Amino acid sequence: xxxxKDVAAAAGVxxxxxxxxxxxxxxxxxxxxxxxxxxxxxLGYRPNAVARSLRTDQTHTLGLVISDVLxxxxxxxxxxxxxxxxxxxxxxxxxxxxxxxxxQDHHVRNLLDRRxxxxxxxxxxxxxxxxxxxxxxxxxxxxxxxxxxxxDVPVVRADGRAAVQDLVAHLHALGHRRVAIIAxxxxxxxxxxxxxxxxxxxxxxxxxxPDVYIGxxxxxxxxxRRVTEGFLDLPEPPDAVFAADNLMALxxxxxxxxxxxxxxxxxxxxxxxxxxxxxxxDPPVTAIAQPTGELGRAAVRAxxxxxxxxxxxxxxxxxxxxxxxxxxxxPETARIIPTPSLPPVQRSTT
Amino acid sequence: xxxxKDVAAAAGVxxxxxxxxxxxxxxxxxxxxxxxxxxxxxLGYRPNAVARSLRTDQTHTLGLVISDVLxxxxxxxxxxxxxxxxxxxxxxxxxxxxxxxxxQDHHVRNLLDRRxxxxxxxxxxxxxxxxxxxxxxxxxxxxxxxxxxxxDVPVVRADGRAAVQDLVAHLHALGHRRVAIIAxxxxxxxxxxxxxxxxxxxxxxxxxxPDVYIGxxxxxxxxxRRVTEGFLDLPEPPDAVFAADNLMALxxxxxxxxxxxxxxxxxxxxxxxxxxxxxxxDPPVTAIAQPTGELGRAAVRAxxxxxxxxxxxxxxxxxxxxxxxxxxxxPETARIIPTPSLPPVQRSTT
DNA sequence: GTGACGCTTGGAATCGATTACATCGAGACG
DNA sequence: CGTCTCGATGTAATCGATTCCAAGCGTCAC
Numbered sequence: 001x002x003x004x005k006d007v008a009a010a011a012g013v014x015x016x017x018x019x020x021x022x023x024x025x026x027x028x029x030x031x032x033x034x035x036x037x038x039x040x041x042x043l044g045y046r047p048n049a050v051a052r053s054l055r056t057d058q059t060h061t062l063g064l065v066i067s068d069v070l071x072x073x074x075x076x077x078x079x080x081x082x083x084x085x086x087x088x089x090x091x092x093x094x095x096x097x098x099x100x101x102x103x104q105d106h107h108v109r110n111l112l113d114r115r116x117x118x119x120x121x122x123x124x125x126x127x128x129x130x131x132x133x134x135x136x137x138x139x140x141x142x143x144x145x146x147x148x149x150x151x152d153v154p155v156v157r158a159d160g161r162a163a164v165q166d167l168v169a170h171l172h173a174l175g176h177r178r179v180a181i182i183a184x185x186x187x188x189x190x191x192x193x194x195x196x197x198x199x200x201x202x203x204x205x206x207x208x209x210p211d212v213y214i215g216x217x218x219x220x221x222x223x224x225r226r227v228t229e230g231f232l233d234l235p236e237p238p239d240a241v242f243a244a245d246n247l248m249a250l251x252x253x254x255x256x257x258x259x260x261x262x263x264x265x266x267x268x269x270x271x272x273x274x275x276x277x278x279x280x281x282d283p284p285v286t287a288i289a290q291p292t293g294e295l296g297r298a299a300v301r302a303x304x305x306x307x308x309x310x311x312x313x314x315x316x317x318x319x320x321x322x323x324x325x326x327x328x329x330x331p332e333t334a335r336i337i338p339t340p341s342l343p344p345v346q347r348s349t350t
Numbered sequence: 351x352x353x354x355k356d357v358a359a360a361a362g363v364x365x366x367x368x369x370x371x372x373x374x375x376x377x378x379x380x381x382x383x384x385x386x387x388x389x390x391x392x393l394g395y396r397p398n399a400v401a402r403s404l405r406t407d408q409t410h411t412l413g414l415v416i417s418d419v420l421x422x423x424x425x426x427x428x429x430x431x432x433x434x435x436x437x438x439x440x441x442x443x444x445x446x447x448x449x450x451x452x453x454q455d456h457h458v459r460n461l462l463d464r465r466x467x468x469x470x471x472x473x474x475x476x477x478x479x480x481x482x483x484x485x486x487x488x489x490x491x492x493x494x495x496x497x498x499x500x501x502d503v504p505v506v507r508a509d510g511r512a513a514v515q516d517l518v519a520h521l522h523a524l525g526h527r528r529v530a531i532i533a534x535x536x537x538x539x540x541x542x543x544x545x546x547x548x549x550x551x552x553x554x555x556x557x558x559x560p561d562v563y564i565g566x567x568x569x570x571x572x573x574x575r576r577v578t579e580g581f582l583d584l585p586e587p588p589d590a591v592f593a594a595d596n597l598m599a600l601x602x603x604x605x606x607x608x609x610x611x612x613x614x615x616x617x618x619x620x621x622x623x624x625x626x627x628x629x630x631x632d633p634p635v636t637a638i639a640q641p642t643g644e645l646g647r648a649a650v651r652a653x654x655x656x657x658x659x660x661x662x663x664x665x666x667x668x669x670x671x672x673x674x675x676x677x678x679x680x681p682e683t684a685r686i687i688p689t690p691s692l693p694p695v696q697r698s699t700t
Numbered sequence: 701g702t703g704a705c706g707c708t709t710g711g712a713a714t715c716g717a718t719t720a721c722a723t724c725g726a727g728a729c730g
Numbered sequence: 731c732g733t734c735t736c737g738a739t740g741t742a743a744t745c746g747a748t749t750c751c752a753a754g755c756g757t758c759a760c
Contacts, residue, residue: 003715003716003717004716004717005716013739013740014739014740014741015716015717015718015740016718016719016739016740016741016742017738017739017740019717019718019719020718020719020738020739022717023718025719026737027736027737027738027739028737028738028739029737029738029739032738032739044483046459046462046463047463047716047717048404048463048465048715048716048717049463049464049465049717050400050403050404050409050464050465050715050716050717051404051715051716051717051718051745052716052717052718053400053717053745054398054400054401054404054715054716054717054744054745054746054747055716055717055718055719055744055745056717056718056745057745059400069425069428069429070422070425070426070429072420072422075419075420075425076420078419079419079420079446082446086456091443091460091464093441093443094444096429096432106436109396110441112396113396113397113398113399114399114400114441115398115399115400133394137351221626250626250627250630253630254629254630257630276571276600277600277627277630277631279604280600280603280604280607280627280631280632281627281630281631281632282630282631282632282633282634283632284632353745353746353747354746354747354748355746355747363709363710364709364710364711365710365746365747365748366709366710366711366712366748366749367708367709367710368747369747369748369749370708370709370748370749372747373748375749376707377706377707377708377709378708378709379707379708379709382708382709397746397747398745398746398747399747400745400746400747401715401745401746401747401748402746402747402748403715403747404714404715404716404717404745404746404747405714405715405746405747405748405749406715406747406748407715
């Protein structure tokens with residue numbers, strides 16, 4: 001592969017001049033510029049990003065560590081992150097943690113070793129020492145979707161409380177009284193928050209959320225299935241189940257179907273995180289939709305702000321309920337319930 | 351961030367010795383090794399991968415350029431690629447081409463600039479000059495799923511011909527005679543091959559595949575919808591539609607549903623590429639399943655072979671038909687039809 | 701006792717860029 | 731006409747590692 005020296009030799013100038021041409025430095029004569037450009041062209045020269053990074057201490061690369069690539073929510077997030085990053089001149093290296101803290105740390109370490117300019121994380125657990133150290137050491141960092149409390153890192157996420165209230169209102173209106181939740185890991189903020197929001201919304205209707213109706217899942221399909229089977233084995237099974245993410249909802253659907261039961265006639269089902277497939281399932285699944293694309297873009301903008309020395313802002317967007325048929329035939333005419341109680345965008349500087 | 355010099359100073363040795371300890375070079379005294387390790391520990395030193403790459407001309411990184419991250423098939427492929435790569439000591443940088451040749455080239459250029467050790471591509475089009483140059487220039491490269499004919503690069507893919515024959519047999523047995531296909535872009539091998547396999551299989555039953563029954567899609571959901579609408583507008587619409595990928599099948603399902611029609615009663619539907627969601631759609635979709643995970647792993651092994659100087663082998667695995675309910679109630683008892691005509695694995699050295 | 705050998709170790713070159721500093725020449729101005 | 735300024739250019743240091751080469755030193759055999 002041709003190096004800058006080869007170009008310099010071919011153009012009859014020094015490497016400094018070649019570098020100046022390549023970096024659009026003003027003081028280069030038109031003649032020298034033309035000769036360099038010609039040499040670059042004829043040699044098919046491309047600057048070595050590795051060498052450049054070593055010298056400038058910038059890789060123009062963002063690291064993104066997500067909890068689970070197979071989850072369409074995170075796939076869409078990854079896609080929007082890459083898009084916005086590309087628009088701002090950055091590349092993205094994605095690490096898939098598969099909901100495993102050890103894998104998460106592996107990827108964080110790897111990305112740090114590669115001297116990425118900044119890190120976007122949706123933490124799998126509550127506090128990897130590695131990540132805390134990195135944050136303290138000043139690595140530009142932004143949490144997306146999930147976060148770690150007590151760390152001074154901007155958070156970009158969706159607030160689902162209003163939408164959960166709408167969901168509970170919807171379930172209540174359809175006559176469901178024994179409602180259960182398939183929760184995510186308590187170590188994740190989304191895991192615990194969704195349970196709390198659900199419990200609070202139920203309380204407003206005087207409905208309890210007994211412990212046997214809180215199933216412990218791990219955001220993966222298998223756990224949704226397992227928990228749902230547990231619910232169905234109960235002497236008094238719930239008449240509605242809320243899955244804290246889409247994969248666990250899929251597992252729940254599996255479990256219900258395996259028993260020869262039907263949604264929503266035998267049991268209602270709703271999910272956090274809406275995905276295109278929910279329109280086509282049997283029945284279409286009522287879900288809480290996050291503004292995923294906007295979340296990804298906002299997270300990148302915040303991170304790049306931080307990297308380039310501007311103040312980075314935390315961002316909270318609103319999620320909304322999308323009613324379909326999995327909780328019963330809806331009496332409402334509106335299929336999407338807006339959540340006027342929460343402003344569409346809240347910004348706070350961190 | 352601490353550098354090797356800091357470690358050397360702290361341990362009272364030269365940088366050469368530190369480097370030897372870090373790289374497990376044999377001739378280092380136990381005493382020196384202990385002091386270096388202690389210094390590494392207390393400084394929290396981590397070698398700078400950028401500097402190391404510059405010097406050794408190896409990044410231990412693989413590039414993966416896929417056609418569309420939102421397609422669950424490619425997501426699963428990406429996941430298995432990353433897994434196998436990690437097991438072999440490599441990281442993966444994923445580029446999403448979104449079925450756009452310009453984006454594909456952007457990512458290839460970017461990855462080449464970063465001096466990745468090897469490139470895994472599922473080409474969006476038939477022949478980007480950039481990719482041809484890279485292949486000729488000796489960049490270790492492997493095509494996965496799709497390939498570019500006439501380039502001397504190993505190909506790892508699934509052969510779907512036998513499964514397509516099984517699908518046609520299935521459709522024929524259920525009485526479907528006017529069968530149509532939503533094809534992928536002719537510029538991709540998978541796009542054209544699937545049409546040819548389908549046409550050939552139909553011919554064996556004396557069934558035609560008229561041009562009006564070949565809809566031109568682009569592997570994205572919207573095109574599946576558009577093409578299906580066109581089919582339904584025909585004076586004599588098909589009674590079965592085969593979508594050449596899962597996203598277009600989703601679009602087709604949309605279109606059928608939007609007309610108030612039902613699958614399979616009004617029109618049968620089958621797809622290439624099976625995904626977990628197809629079990630839960632209304633109705634469950636009959637699909638041709640590729641051994642996606644094995645494909646990804648085999649591709650990485652082939653690429654790493656090439657990188658590390660061993661001969662790389664092309665690999666062809668068999669796809670299989672998974673019968674569900676979207677083509678009509680199946681008379682067979684077996685839900686998975688094995689394809690005994692094709693051996694499970696074919697290997698050929700390239 | 702001494703030369704050879706082998707194990708450790710350090711010095712310094714190197715990878716391919718960027719960039720501070722020095723130099724050179726030409727034009728401007730008094 | 732001398733000097734000052736400024737634009738264009740080159741030299742060389744530098745980023746953080748790896749690795750070749752030479753040197754130091756202890757041990758062993760003769």
